[in-house]
Amino acid sequence: MIHVGLNHFLFISTVLFSLGIFGIVTxxxxxxxxxxxxxxxxxxxxxxxxxxxxGNLGYPGQLMALFVIVLAAAEAAVALAIVLNIYKQFSTxxxxxxxxxxx
Amino acid sequence: xxxxxxxxxxxxxxxxxSSIFVVIVRNIVHSxxxxxxxxxxxxxxxxxxxxDFVAIxxxxxxxxxxxxxMIFGVMxxxxxxxxxIKSGAWQIVPAVIGVGALGSFLYYTFINTNWKxxxxxxxxxxxxxxxxxxxxxxxxxxxxxxxxxxIALIGAATIARK
Numbered sequence: 001m002i003h004v005g006l007n008h009f010l011f012i013s014t015v016l017f018s019l020g021i022f023g024i025v026t027x028x029x030x031x032x033x034x035x036x037x038x039x040x041x042x043x044x045x046x047x048x049x050x051x052x053x054x055g056n057l058g059y060p061g062q063l064m065a066l067f068v069i070v071l072a073a074a075e076a077a078v079a080l081a082i083v084l085n086i087y088k089q090f091s092t093x094x095x096x097x098x099x100x101x102x103x
Numbered sequence: 104x105x106x107x108x109x110x111x112x113x114x115x116x117x118x119x120x121s122s123i124f125v126v127i128v129r130n131i132v133h134s135x136x137x138x139x140x141x142x143x144x145x146x147x148x149x150x151x152x153x154x155d156f157v158a159i160x161x162x163x164x165x166x167x168x169x170x171x172x173m174i175f176g177v178m179x180x181x182x183x184x185x186x187x188i189k190s191g192a193w194q195i196v197p198a199v200i201g202v203g204a205l206g207s208f209l210y211y212t213f214i215n216t217n218w219k220x221x222x223x224x225x226x227x228x229x230x231x232x233x234x235x236x237x238x239x240x241x242x243x244x245x246x247x248x249x250x251x252x253x254i255a256l257i258g259a260a261t262i263a264r265k
Contacts (some may be wrong), residue, residue, distance in 0.1 A: 003181050004111045006220065010213045012148065015119050015140075018206035023126035029177045031131060035138055039122055039167065042145050045157075053152045056221040059236050060156045062229060065146040069157075070248050074255035076169045079237045080176045087180040096193070 009050035013059035028094040030083045033074065041072045111151055118144030127190075131177050135170060142166050156230045 016039050023036030046063045052061025087093050090100075121140035128134045142165045149158035237245050 002207045004108045006218060007214055008111065008115070009148065009152070011210060012115055012118060014206055014210045015212065016122055016145075017209065019126050020204045021205065022198055025202070026126070026192045026195055028192065029131055031173055031180065032134065033132065034173060034176075035125060038138070038165070039125065039141070040262055042141070046145065046148060047211075048153045049149055049152045049157060050209045051218075052154070054218070054220050056219060059229065059232050060241075062157050062233060063236060063241055065149075065154070065157050066160060066233075067244065068246060069160055070252065073168055074252055076172055077259040077264070078255050080172055081259040083176055084179060084263050093180045 006050060009054075013043040013046040016040070016046065028096055030086065030093040030095050031080075033095060034079055034083075035053055037087070038072060038076070041068055044068060053058040106135060107151070111148075114144045114147035114151065117141075118148065131181070132174065135174050135177060138173070139166060139170055142170065153227075155227075156233055 008096045020036040020039030020043065023039065024033050027033060027036070045068050048065045048068070051057050052059070052065075055061070083093055086098060090098055092098070118141055121137045121144065124137040125134045128137060142161065146158040146161045147229060149155075149161060
């Protein structure tokens with residue numbers, strides 16, 4: 001078993017990113033789509049912090065991860081407000097049934 | 104294989120398996136709880152990378168804030184008494200093929216790139232250095248993030264109570 005290095009962390013972030021894309025593409029519920037987005041943001045954060053340790057980044061890499069976490073919080077709040085409004089309007093949160101704009 | 108590697112593989116297995124369950128479990132509340140384990144595993148990986156402050160912020164903001172918000176969203180948009188809480192899924196097979204191709208391409212690129220690596224010593228407690236950096240070099244970003252959070256708060260409240 002080889003020593004844990006940069007590639008191990010990059011592998012985990014790749015898996016998280018792929019699973020996030022998978023969740024966004026396959027699930028119908030809008031809240032599940034949000035969870036997929038959170039997985040993708042976590043994958044990006046793992047990359048930032050891994051390169052802050054193994055690359056030549058240092059502390060700015062960790063600061064970027066903090067900024068991403070703040071943006072994720074703001075995004076989740078606004079997105080859930082929109083989801084609640086959609087539920088009030090259409091009585092469903094399935095993203096495939098909300099196609100009024102198409103007609 | 105030392106203790107660092109063993110802890111890394113423990114957290115890696117927790118993260119990967121629970122995130123797989125997040126996207127394949129039918130019940131949304133169950134996948135929200137699997138997301139909890141994913142966030143815990145990612146926080147452990149941050150600690151292994153020497154980012155203790157980011158790990159604590161991850162626990163407070165993600166587990167304490169965003170996940171609770173998501174569960175609220177699930178509770179408010181589904182009739183709990185019905186069996187409506189199940190979430191449908193479609194296009195599984197094309198998604199598996201496409202995502203597998205994308206992921207393997209990404210990882211192939213990662214391992215074949217000659218990353219510029221160096222050895223920056225990160226001290227054991229990063230909070231002091233991060234605070235100094237945040238108040239000097241990155242103070243504009245810090246203030247802008249504060250304004251952004253205020254805008255997001257007002258916007259979310261306005262949209263939700265319309």
